[in-house]
Amino acid sequence: MSSKDIVTEAAEELFGRRDPSAVDRWVSADYRQHSSLAADGPEALRRLVTGLPEGFRYEGARVIADGDLVALHGTYHGFGPQPLVAFDLFRVDADGKLAEHWDALTPVVSDTASGRSQTDGPVEVSDRDRTEANRELVVEFAEKVLKGADYSVLTDYISGETYLQHNPEAADGLDGFGAAAAVWAGQGKNLVYKTIHRVVAEGDFVLLQSEGEFGVPVAYWDLFRVADGKIVEHWDVVAPVPDELPHANGLF
Known part of the structure; x- marks a missing residue:
């Protein structure tokens, strides 16, 4: 599987299906965390996924892959009282496991200066x-x-x-x-x-x-x-x- 396929499948199981057992399939034992939402290591990620509420969902917009780095751009619903636009960046190791993660989140703004949303627009990669x-x-x-x-x-x-x-x-x-x-x-x-x-x-x-x-x-x-x-x-x-x-x- 490509790094892009690994990250998209792992993210779907972890945050789409809210399946804590996906940590065993997709996450390295020395998983390194940079997010402010979780502690270091796979068990902290498992606790995060286990604690996701009913109705939690991730609405993906874009996936960008560059070697062992894969970035996701989308919106989380259920992390808090309002939806959050997010960039997530994962590093995939040589064994095909998620080895490192960075992210940044900000509230969705419904009334924007341009009339565009924070995630709409072209999604498919072109001009490779x-x-x-x-x-x-x-x-x-x-x-x-x-x-x-x-x-x-x-x-x-x-x-x-x-x-x-x-x-x-x-x-x-x-x-x-x-x-x-x-x-x-x-x-x-x-x-x-x-x-x-x-x-x-x-x-x-x-x-x-x-x-x-x-x-x-x-x-x-x-x-x-x-x-x-x-x-x-x-x-x-x-x-x-x-x-x-x-x-x-x-x-x-």
Whole structure:
């Protein structure tokens, strides 16, 4: 089985069927956890799955595979009083077991600035022959614009006329992003990217997991869709870094 097949089947058994015994089939004995929702190791994951309430469900949107890393983008219903949009990232080991997990979650917003939801839009991976070129484009954009804060080169990387936005507070286009950024700055929440920790690329999709500040220390998860050499669509989750975690592995 491919890494993508392993993760999608494991996630379906764990979070779709809420089957604790799936831990035995799919999870490594030295499973390393980075989520704020569970402690380290397979038994902590088993306890999490066992405690999921009736009516809990996961609504998947996208799956992106890059070597031993597989990212899921979707919505959890039942983790709390409101649905949560999530990115989950799994590392699959050489034995075909889930060996490591990172995630970020944020509440669903029904009334967004663009009128788009936080997960709608294209879901199927295309342009697989462009994976490395698209990875290079997004990484360069991240270094120059996100980390370097050089917004003068935005149009070198983003298609301003067709840029579609799924961040709930930003409208479509570069003007929409600029207006949202001005509001955030007025609230003392400047976009500060310090470290790009991981890049997951498959075809036209490139996901960045980053560390920075947005008024407080945060994890940035940004998913970009690339077409014809320009970024044309963006989804994200911005999650505060917790003061404490139920393990010693860190969020990243």
